Amino acid sequence: MLKLAIPLLRVSNAAAAEDFYCNRLGFRKEFVYRSDDSKPEPCYLGLTRDRIWLHISSFSGDGIPGCVVNFMVEDVDLLHMQLLARGVSIESGPVDQSWGTRELYVRDVDGNSIRFIQQ
Secondary structure, three states: OOOOOEEEEEEOHHHHHHHHHHHOOOOOEEEOOOOOOOOOOOOOOEEEEEEEEEEEEEEOOOOOOOOEEEEEEOOOHHHHHHHHHHHEEEEEEEEEEEEEOOOEEEEEOOOOOOEEEEO
């Protein structure tokens, strides 16, 4: 039986990604793994926000930059205001979609699309 899905996004610079996801999007670092602790890269990070997990990795083979992750949210307009206050550049939205959702899109420094969706 399935219990949980955790998206994994590939990044080129773990420190820049950690800054974006933690200081801009409000995630919290739960763990970090480096094969060599004396080097900043490659790095694998586990992040959470509101009981939702996201993993980011600069290890080769862990996906490719430019992917998409969808997060279902309660209030996309409130989140939009919070992200603007943190200096996040908004790619699109909030916008009402023809399929019945309200959506907000941002991109991380590696071009991964982070989509916040309110049903």
